[in-house]
Amino acid sequence: MDLKSKLRHVMDFPKEGIDFIDITTVLQDAESFKDALTQMQEKLKGFGDFDLFVGPESRGFIFGSPLAILENKGFIPIRKKGKLPYKTISVEYQLEYGVDILEIHEDAISEGQRVVIVDDLLATGGTTKSNIDLVEKLGGKVVGILFFIELSFLEGRKKIEGYNVDSVITF
Numbered sequence: 001m002d003l004k005s006k007l008r009h010v011m012d013f014p015k016e017g018i019d020f021i022d023i024t025t026v027l028q029d030a031e032s033f034k035d036a037l038t039q040m041q042e043k044l045k046g047f048g049d050f051d052l053f054v055g056p057e058s059r060g061f062i063f064g065s066p067l068a069i070l071e072n073k074g075f076i077p078i079r080k081k082g083k084l085p086y087k088t089i090s091v092e093y094q095l096e097y098g099v100d101i102l103e104i105h106e107d108a109i110s111e112g113q114r115v116v117i118v119d120d121l122l123a124t125g126g127t128t129k130s131n132i133d134l135v136e137k138l139g140g141k142v143v144g145i146l147f148f149i150e151l152s153f154l155e156g157r158k159k160i161e162g163y164n165v166d167s168v169i170t171f
Contacts, residue, residue, distance in 0.1 A: 001035040004169050023120055037066055040146055043166045047144030050114040052076055056131050059120035063148055067118060076108045078131055089137055093130040104134045111139035122150040125159030
């Protein structure tokens with residue numbers, strides 16, 4: 001299936017000059033969503049053996065949770081500051097308009113566990129780098145990073161060089 005043609009482009013959102021790629025048109029169609037997950041699952045083979053999926057709030061949950069079920073693996077959420085109920089570790093990262101903080105439960109990943117990070121979009125790589133930092137702070141090893149969409153013109157892979165990265169759709 002040509003999933004690229006199923007995406008909706010919303011011009012000037014969230015600000016002028018941005019071409020926002022809306023994935024809800026894929027998600028709302030069961031056949032398209034299933035195909036997106038099937039294509040992502042196929043790409044997992046390139047990461048070798050792993051123990052857990054990690055997905056950042058909120059669209060990483062959309063793809064990471066069903067992939068975890070399909071692969072019979074656990075799923076670990078990464079959330080914005082103050083959203084997780086138990087003890088956490090955090091990382092601060094730079095946004096284009098300020099800073100943000102992401103957190104993960106301090107007992108979410110054990111030393112040496114092999115992790116695949118899943119998210120909807122690779123843009124500049126800042127959020128993904130923060131996810132990597134959290135996994136590694138807990139002693140986990142990132143064996144792969146999987147995206148539904150990659151905006152290659154933003155060169156997000158430069159921020160996460162040295163990691164095995166794949167995506168289903170590239171712009």
